[in-house]
Amino acid sequence: MPMQALLASARRECRFxxxxxxxxxxxxxIPCLLLILMAWLFSSGVPRELPIAVVDLDRSAISRDxxxxxxxxxGLTVSEQPVSxxxxxxxxxxxxxxxxxxxxxxxxxxxxxSGNASLFSYFNASYQVAGQxxxxxxxxxxQAVSARLAVAEVALSRGPGSVRAAPVAVQSTVLFNxxxxxxxxxxxxxxxxxLHMAMCVAMVGAFGRELRDATIQDWLRDSHNRLLPAVIxxxxxxxxxxxxxxxxxxxxxxxxxxTGVAGxxxxxxxxxxxxxxxxxxIALLFVAITxxxxxxxxxxxxxxxxxxxxxxxxxxxxxxxxxxxxxSDLLPYTAYLKLQAQQLDMGSALTVSLWPMGTLLLFVLVxxxxxxxxxxxxxxxxxxxxxx
Numbered sequence: 001m002p003m004q005a006l007l008a009s010a011r012r013e014c015r016f017x018x019x020x021x022x023x024x025x026x027x028x029x030i031p032c033l034l035l036i037l038m039a040w041l042f043s044s045g046v047p048r049e050l051p052i053a054v055v056d057l058d059r060s061a062i063s064r065d066x067x068x069x070x071x072x073x074x075g076l077t078v079s080e081q082p083v084s085x086x087x088x089x090x091x092x093x094x095x096x097x098x099x100x101x102x103x104x105x106x107x108x109x110x111x112x113x114s115g116n117a118s119l120f121s122y123f124n125a126s127y128q129v130a131g132q133x134x135x136x137x138x139x140x141x142x143q144a145v146s147a148r149l150a151v152a153e154v155a156l157s158r159g160p161g162s163v164r165a166a167p168v169a170v171q172s173t174v175l176f177n178x179x180x181x182x183x184x185x186x187x188x189x190x191x192x193x194x195l196h197m198a199m200c201v202a203m204v205g206a207f208g209r210e211l212r213d214a215t216i217q218d219w220l221r222d223s224h225n226r227l228l229p230a231v232i233x234x235x236x237x238x239x240x241x242x243x244x245x246x247x248x249x250x251x252x253x254x255x256x257x258x259t260g261v262a263g264x265x266x267x268x269x270x271x272x273x274x275x276x277x278x279x280x281x282i283a284l285l286f287v288a289i290t291x292x293x294x295x296x297x298x299x300x301x302x303x304x305x306x307x308x309x310x311x312x313x314x315x316x317x318x319x320x321x322x323x324x325x326x327x328s329d330l331l332p333y334t335a336y337l338k339l340q341a342q343q344l345d346m347g348s349a350l351t352v353s354l355w356p357m358g359t360l361l362l363f364v365l366v367x368x369x370x371x372x373x374x375x376x377x378x379x380x381x382x383x384x385x386x387x388x
Contacts, residue, residue, distance in 0.1 A: 005226040009233025012222050013206065017237065023205060027238055031198040031245055038190045039252060042183040047133045051079035052099040053088040060108030062149065066119065069145050070101065075137040092124055099123040099134035111149060129182060176262075176345040183256055188340060191249035192272065193308045196333055199242045199276050200304040201297065203283035206234055208293030211378060214385035227376050231368075235280045239273070246272035253344070263343030267350065271339040271357055278332035278363035279304065284371030291384040307333035313341075335359040 017024045054070065056063045071078045080097055082088045088100040102120040110117035121138045123131040210216040223230035247269050254260060261268065282303065286296040308314065310328045317325050328334050339356040342348035378384040 001224060002226060002229045005224040005229035006233040006236070009219070009223040009230040010236045011233075012219065013234050013237050023202075026198060026202045026205070027241055031195055031242070034194045034198075035191060035245065035249060038187060038194065042186050042190075047130060047182065048074055049077040050075060050099070050130055050134050050137075051097045052076055052101060052134055052138070053080040053082055053091050053097045054078050054101045054103070055082055055085050055088050056103045057105040058103045058107040062108040062111060062145075063103045065148075066101075066103060066142065066145050069141040070138065073137045073141045075133055076141070089122075092122070097124075098127060098130045099138060101138055176341075181256075184253060187249070187256075188253055188344065189308060189311075189313055189337070191253070192246065192275065192333065192336060192340070195242050195245055195249070195272075196275055196279050196307065196336075197304045199238060200279040200283050200300045202238055203235065203280045204287055204293065204296045204300045206238065207231075207284050207287040207375070208296050211287065211291055211385055212293045212387065216379045216385065220379060227379065228372055231284065231372055231375070235277070239276055239280065242276045243269070243273045246276070250344075261343065262345055262347030263353070264350070265343075267343050267353060267357070268340060271336050271343075271353075271360060274357065274360035274364060275332045275336040278360055278367065281364050281366075281368035281371055282332075284375065285367045288371045288374030288378055291378050292387050303331075304333075307331050310334070311337050313337050332360055332363045335363075 017027060052070065054067055056067060067078060067081075070076055076099075080088070080091050082091065085100070085102055088097070088102070091097045092100060100122040102122070104118070104120075107117045107119065119142055121135060121142075123135040123138075125131050210219050219234075220227060220230055223233065250265070250268055250272070254265075283296070283300055286299045286303075287293070290296045290299065306327070310324060310331060311334045312328055317328055335356040339353050339360075342353045342356075
């Protein structure tokens with residue numbers, strides 16, 4: 001009997017979606033279109049040919065070699081060569097360049113005489129991703145020139161014995177996402193962010209309209225007056241659709257990254273499924289608390305819409321105010337991103353990932369139980385029906 005009630009509720013929801021183009025759109029082509037749009041926007045993977053300005057006041061063979069190496073870097077293009085540093089800063093303020101390289105007069109002479117000289121690099125931190133990419137590529141290009149000059153200029157002019165390695169050197173190794181692909185990083189955040197937001201809003205609509213349209217008794221009657229199977233049945237079509245979308249998003253990341261899954265794909269898909277169930281349970285709770293679809297939609301937008309900013313993936317939470325850390329812990333999206341990082345990129349042991357998976361399950365059980373209890377009360381209270 002519970003299974004019959006579940007299937008009856010699921011069939012009823014499917015019939016409604018087929019007869020309501022916009023509700024169907026929210027569960028089908030709108031999230032798919034957003035995923036495709038994000039994949040297209042970030043398809044370049046790594047920023048290429050970011051414009052920079054070079055102020056070359058030295059006009060020597062060495063400074064021209066620096067400019068050639070900067071231009072040869074795939075991440076940079078020397079789009080401007082102004083005659084002064086102030087002119088270069090004006091270009092940066094006009095957003096025509098993301099970085100400025102300043103080569104003072106006498107740089108070549110200083111290298112030949114004393115073996116060292118200073119070049120100055122400036123980058124626009126207002127555009128953090130582009131600015132840091134520019135700074136990294138400028139540093140790599142200048143280091144390449146410096147390594148050549150250590151042999152070609154200093155050793156020849158001052159003798160091989162004058163060339164010595166630095167007493168302390170840093171060898172940096174990228175542990176995860178070795179290609180440093182912004183596509184992999186950003187789409188890994190945006191795909192589940194888009195889908196959980198759409199899932200939460202769609203589920204608020206699905207539960208809220210039963211109260212708004214005063215059809216909750218009809219829904220329960222069609223589901224053999226079994227509320228829990230009716231709730232699960234209503235969630236089922238959305239859950240299946242969004243789980244498929246989430247799995248497709250993961251496969252896209254794997255194809256684009258080309259390195260496979262460091263951990264377990266099964267746990268990633270299971271984690272996404274639990275996240276969608278968690279947001280469905282929270283949507284049910286919002287509807288049952290407010291008994292008003294408009295208010296519940298507002299709460300869902302505020303709650304799910306802040307997930308990316310408070311997840312800790314874009315800005316670390318260490319040292320953040322207590323409310324920020326608390327709000328982050330109250331988001332299923334935060335727990336899922338931890339699981340995704342562990343299993344997609346880091347190859348963490350399953351025992352490490354049990355904590356975020358358990359957290360996701362807790363959202364499902366706690367929010368779901370509270371939502372079912374409160375919705376049962378609303379289903380027996382006619383004053384809660386028909387409220388816009």
